[in-house]
Amino acid sequence: MVLASGLRPDSESRPDSESRSAPVVRLSQLNRYFQLGDQTVKALDGVDLVIETGDYLSVMGPSGSGKSTLLNVLGLLDRPTSGDYFLNGRLTTGLSESELAHHRQIAIGFVFQSYHLIPRLSARGNMELPLVLAGWSPAQRRQRVDEMLDRLQLSARADHLPRQLSGGQRQRVAIGRAVMLKPSILLADEPTGNLDTHSGAEVVRILEELNQEGITLVVVTHDQALGARAARQLRMVDGRIVMDQRVDSGAT
Amino acid sequence: MRFTDGVRWIVTALGTGRSRSILTVVGIAIGIAAVALLTAIGEGVRSYVMTEFSQFGTRIIGVSPGKNVTGGIGGILSSVRPLTVDDADALRRIPAVETVIPVVQGVGELEFEGRHRNVKVMGVNADMPAAWNFRVAQGRFLPEVQAGAASSPYVVLGHTAHQELFGDRSALGRKVRLGGRAFRVIGVIEPKGDMLGFDLDDIAYIPADLALQLFNRESLMEIDLTFAAGADMVKLQADIRRRLIDRHGREDFTVTTQDQMLNSLDSILSVLTLAVALLGSISLLVGSVGIVTTLTTSVQERRGEIGLLHALGAPRQQILILFLGESVALSLCGGGIGILILLACKGVALVFYPAFPLTPQPLYIALALLLSVGIGLLAGATPAYRASILNPVDALRSE
Secondary structure, three states, rough: OOOOOOOHHHHHHHHOOOOOOOEEEEEEEEEEEEOOEEEEEEEEEEEEEEEEEOOOOEEEOOOOOHHHHHHHHHHHOOOOOOOEEEEEOEEEEOOOOHHHHHHHHEEEEEEEOOOOOOOOOHHHHHHHHHHHHHOOOOHHHHHHHHHHHHHOOOHHOOOOOOHHOHHHHHHHHHHHHHHHOOOEEEEEEOOOOOOOOOOOHHHHHHHHHHHHOOEEEEOOOOOOHHOOOOOOEEEOOOOOOEEEOOOEEEEE | OOOHHHHHHHHHHHHHHHHHHHHHHHHHHHHHHHHHHHHHHHHHHHHHHHHHHHOOOOOOOEEEEEEOOOOOOOOOOOOOOOOOOHHHHOOOOOOOOOOOOOOEEEEEEEEOEEEEEEEEEEEEEEHHHHOOOOEEEEEOOOOOOOOOOOOOOOOEEEEEHHHHOOOOOOOOEEEEEEEEEEEEEEEOOOOOOEOOEOHHHHOEEEEEHHHHHHOOOOOOOEEEEEEEEOOHHHHHHHHOOOOOOOHHHHEEEEEEOOOOOOOHHHHHHHHHHHHHHHHHHHHHHHHHHHHHHHHHHHHHHHHHHHHHHHHOOHHHHHHHHHHHHHHHHHHHHHEEEEHHHHHHHHHHHHHOOOOOOOOOOOHHHHHHHHHHHHHHHHHHHHHHHHHOOHHHHHHOOOO
């Protein structure tokens, strides 16, 4: 049974980020259409967007404005109908399914509103899942996961199952999982949507901390307060970016 | 993904839906047990029958009157020359032939001091015990007779026939009447047991020429020959044919070797074994439908998890292998338990009915395990493929 997908801890230098000058993301005239009955829905309608390394973006907009589709396309889970998407300087449109999977593994981290933890695995088990899938040895995994558990203040909870954890703890586990392989971009879809204010603030603090360490952060949210924290704020309506403004310093 | 991690993933996944997994495993276990049990019984019956038939020795050639090349009874009704004791004596002169036994069979009434018993009567000659692996318990067997000379009216009794007529008394030297004629008992055969319900001990052996007279027959029923080990079978059969054709003018007899007989019997029983195995595999089919159902439900329930695996960059074939692994684990577990059931049945049979022909062979056990792996792969193919091509966007939204 050969399950290894090639990524080993010793190949941490990401070949895709060799061109430091290239932006993390460059979208050019990107369209994503859905067919609903006889009606074509333009979820993304001619989107042009450049995201530089280390950017902190928030994407806001009403429901159905295309925020989630943008996130899915950025995360290589969804393919654009037309247009070009360069990830770390490399054109991704036209890549095969397994190449896309490889890029998701090494370059992209996801944080979901509903955490998407695997219920039968402990906090540690969930967090190390990307390493397991990548074929790391138990010893190598343990070290990396221990560091991350410590950093996210989850060490005492390492052996708890998701249902034994609070919402904030679950989302922290999910964040730990997302950044386990040090992605170049972290995509968060309503990361605080299911959390109370206090846990939400904690999660946001962690995300921003990661961003300050160099991970590009894209947060999709309805929450004005959360969206306003980002250094660069996008607003989408009907599949188009209608506002793209930089704020000199983070709010608050 | 490492192999051990893959196994752990599969085991924990199956452990989550424990009762469902157990039920599925039971389904497969019953199927595998049914196939293995029926095959083992079939195989047991086959080897039992083969042993029964080869207990007379395997280096036997039979010559019977009539030629059934064209089939039907026309050949027999047309003028067939009888096989005679002289024919038997003629065959004895072929090199490589060790013994020749003329055989006449019938039923006769054996009488001693007012006790009567219907027994099978076998007309044979002095070679019989050596050729058919019979041993004489008391006295001796029928004596050698010069070719052409008439035999003396001696009889050798089988164990049952002796017990029934004489009980514990010695029969040696006693005069009995068989079919109205007087015979002197000169020996008793060791118990030989049953062959397919045919009591081999309820028999009286008399010289073949006297049996022909007793039953008023012209022809022997068969001439049995045994031959030396390593003899050239083809040449031997040709010699037998030539010698009899010389005497009869044409080939109005049939030569059958024990090998041919055993071979045809063997192939019949093998087909029978296959047939019962196919019957058993119906339950195996039901079991594998159980796997398909379980896995399909599981994939449906775990859409979010599958979406996550896609999002974490697991390639499609990795997801495919993980779900196939679950399927194979279920069926392999079922196969293992099925074999345990089989061995338990064997144990019970050993205790209560040792002669029951149930022979689970390692080869069949290995085949059963292989079969269950195959079933797992086959049954898991569709659900696992579905999981692997699941649209991650839809899958992640479903939670």
